[in-house]
Amino acid sequence: MSIQSQQLDTFTYDDAVVRKFIIATLIWGIIAMAAGVFIAFELASWRLNMGLPWITFGRLRPLHTNAAIFAFAGNAIFAGIYHSTQRLLKTRLYSDFLSNFHFWGWQLIIVAAAITLPLGYTVSKEYAELEWPIKIAITVIWVAFAVNFFGTLSRRREQHIYVAIWFYIATIVTVAVLHIVNSINIPVTFLKSYPVYAGVQDALVQWWYGHNAVAFFLTTPFLGLMYYYVPKAANRPVYSYRLSIVHFWSLVFIYIWAGPHHLLYTALPEWAQTLGVVFSIMLWAPSWGGMINGLLTLRGAWDRVRTEPILKFFVGALTFYGMATFEGPLLSIKSVNAIGHYTDWIIGHVHGGTLGWNGFLTAGMLYYLVPRMWNTKLYSEKLANTHFWTGFLGILAYVVSMDVSGITQGLMWRAVDSSGKLVYPDFIETVIRIVPLYWIRAVGGTLYLVGFIMMAYNVYKTIELAPKMLVSEKQTAPALVTDIPKLFDERPHRILEGLPAVFSVLTLIAILVGSVIEIIPTLMAHTFVPMNAKVRPYTALELAGRDIYVRESCYVCHSQQIRPMTSELLRYGKPSTPEESMYDHPFQWGSKRIGPDLARIGGKYPDLWHYRHMADPREVTPKSIMPAYPWLFQDKTDFAVLSKKLSVMRTLGVPYSDKDVERAESGAGRKGNHGPHRLHSTPRAHGRRGCKMNAQALCHFPMTWLTCIAMLIFLSVFVTMFIRVFMKANSELYKRMERLPLAEEEDRHER
Structure with a gap:
């Protein structure tokens, strides 16, 4: 509670930075989606790679994902957070300089x-x-964002922070932890480094980061935006404030544990895989709690959904969020994951969430914000409605084609006849069947891009209608004076809402618990797993070759991890083990098989085959969709930096001797000169490397039954609370929206 002075403070909101982020969202959104459409067509027709290194699928696919996540979604998040935070806290952003620096x-x-x-x-x-x-630059900018946000929070004129602010806090705190832990690299040169983690450890840390980057960059901030903009657009209070409490804390605590479901059937310890499965299934409950809370907020406003494009986009976004958060736990079940992993089913799942949830929510938010930020009316509601249906058809074509493609190929990979042989022994057979679906996916992506361009045009024309001079209106609000004794007369969570610092610390603890329990035992595995002298690191020349593999991002099309399944044993050989990648900085297990697994490809074919394969893949594999790599025959490998690379690797624990480091350049040169002679002969078949190590201690942990029991207890408690929420949702105690700044904000467009 607070005692507010009678004198009103006068202030203005910083909407200039919001407008900048809106424009950036539109520009980068078009670029990100155009890149996605282009690489989709590259998969359908390999000729579009054009033999140019800069536009090959391997190099453009990471550009597309980074642009979509950090450029498009990131700018949208910052626009929404900076706009809503000022109004929810009744104050201007902490620092204009930090806003612009950000x-x-x-x-x-x-x-x-x-x-x-x-x-x-x-x-x-x-x-x-x-x-x-x-x-490092990302870290600096994120710190600036955090200082600006928490500085604004410290100057608030509202005692209790609204639910949207909770999700913003969780986002800022958790993304900082994820980014710092996963970005610890040792530099070799200005633009070359090696991560400190290797093999299994690197895989776990990476997918702890990768999964939770989706959770805390593409989910929690957008949930915060949903809790602000859906009630504002519908002019209705949030359906259940109690449900939002359950939704927030259960989501924040559970999400962080679920990363290992990306590594099922790999060399990751079984106990870690089990944790990933259990918590992924548990995640379904709070996720749907948020979806239901959002959709039921529209009670009494459903008649407007038919005519108002903003509400259409919000309903579509929440629906796709519900579908994605159901499919995610489904795909984490091992029997389902065995079919879906490495296939296009995962691609369809991811894009259903990003295009439907993130894309549609962003569109609805922008259609709401732009007229208000430029003090005018939307240029064309008809065009906005057309955008919705065009985008919806695009998502439908994309997701359905990828789901069908993934399930088809997954079943073909696993098909074994009655004699115990693979029904489709040649990997290319499974690729040819799904190429038509790649064309449908590309068309779906194009439709979605066209819809987004419609929005950009609509926004451009709306801004043209705006007044020449945009002046921020003066706002008034009573200053905040906190009465600590009265604050503690409130209910427990209401007290937390009045103590943002304590709230932030508890959020940090909630995400650290699962992180520490999952990651620390795996990072310490070397202390109780005996080493074997037969395990040898890469030679200098092999390391140079591996760095080329990393440079070309071959992991986006190939895995290096054989799963313990009959079909994979027949196709690739014995399952991968932890020691095989113990010196791999970074790990390159991959998450998609556009081409076959490469874990044991080393001695399968002669050197001449590989030479021809890189020059023209269709010369050795007819109908291959892999691009050619002609620049590999022209570029020279820099052997001068090999000594520095081996030195850094030794710092990371790879057992190179002083002699290995000193002679790296000359040794690689001598071995490299033997390569052309071997192209005229077939070398003796040999494995990737001989390595044996007892890893039983790493792969065993007695958690299976405990985690299953914990899951059942959690689901029972959650269902009980969920029922109580619905029973009491209409009680006066939980109709708090009239006491929140969301309902108090004056909006000239709603007068």
């Missing part, structure tokens, strides 16, 4: 990514491909 710094980071990724400067870890100088 905006321009973020755009420079995006430009740096757009330059370096096509040039092959990459770490080749999904959603974390950018090299170390850019990662």
Whole structure:
């Protein structure tokens, strides 16, 4: 509670930075989606790679994902957070300088990514491909954002923080932790580095980051935006404030545990995989709690959905959110994951969420914001409605084609006849069947892009109608004076809402619990797993070759992880083990098989086959959709930097001797000179490397039954609370919206 002075403070909102982020969202959104459409057509027709290194699928796909996540979604998040936070807290942003520093710094980071990724400067870890100088820049800008946000929070004129602010806090705190932990690299040169983690450890840390980047960059901030803009657009209070409490804390705590479901059937310890499965299934409950809370907020406003495009987009976004958060737990079940993993089903799932949830929510938010930020009316509601239906058809074509493609190929990979042989032994057979679906996917993506361009045009014409001079209206609100004794007379969570610092610390603890329990035991595995002298690191020449593999982002099309399944044993050989990648900085297990697994490809074919394969894949594999790599026959490998690379690797624990480091350049040169002679002969078949290590201690942890019991207890408690929420949702105690700044904000467009 607070005692507010009778004298009113006068202030203005900083809407200039909001307008900048809106424009950036539109520009980068078009670029990100255009890149996505182009690489979709590249998969349908390999000729579009044009033999140019900068536009190959391997280099453009990371550019597309980074542009979509950090450029498009990121700018949308910042626009919405900066706009809603000022109004929810009744104060101007903490620092105009930090706001502008944040905006321009973020755009420079995006430009740096757009330059370096096509040039092959990459770490080749999904959603974390950018090299170390850019990662440092991201850290600096994120700190500026955090200082600006929490500084604004400290100057608030509202005692209790609204639910949207909770999700913003969770986003800022968790993304900082994720980015810092996953970005610890040792530089070799200005644009080359190696991550400190290797193999299994790197895989777990990466997918702890990768999964939760989706959770805390594409989910929690958008949920915060949903809790602000859906009630504002519908002019209705949030359906259940109690449900929002359950939704927030259960989501924040559970989400962080679910990352290992990306690594099922891999060399990751079984106990970690089990945790990932259990918490992924548990995640369904709070996710749907949020969806239901959003949709039921529209009670009494459904008649307007037919005519108002903003509400259409919000309903569509919440519906796709519900579909994605149902499909995610479904795909984490091992029997389903065995079919879907490495296939286009995962691609369809991801894009159903990003295009439907993030894309549609952003569109609805922009259609709401633009007229208000430029003090005018939307140019064309008809065009906005057309945008919705065009985008919806695009998503439908995209998701259905990818789901069908993924299930088809997954079943073909696993098909074994009665004699115990693969029904489709040649991998290319499974690719040819799904190429027509790649064309449908590309058309669906094009439709979605066309819809987005419609919105950009609509916004452009709306801005043209705006007054020449935009002046921020003066706002008034009573100053906040906190009465601590009365504050503690409130209910427990109401007390937390009045103590943002305590709220933030508890949020941090909630996300650290799962992180520490999952990651620390795996990082310490080397202390109780005996090493074997037969395990050898890469030679200098092999390391140079592996860095080319990393540079070309081959992991986006190929895995290096054989699963313990009969079909994979027949197709690729024995399952992968932890020790095989123990010196891999970074790990390159991959998450998609556009081409076959490469874990044991080393001695399968002679050197001449590989030479011809890189020059023209169709010469050795007819109908292959892989692009050619002619620049590999022209570029020279820089052997001078090999000594520095081996030195850094030794710092990371790879057992190179002083002699290995000193002679790296000369040794690689001598071995490289033998290569052309071997192209005329077939070398003796050999494995990737001989390595044996007892990893039983790593792969065993008695958590299976405990986690299953925990899941059942959680679901029982959640269902009970969910029922109580619905029973009491209409009680006066929980109709608090009239006491929140969301309902008090005066909006000249609603007078």
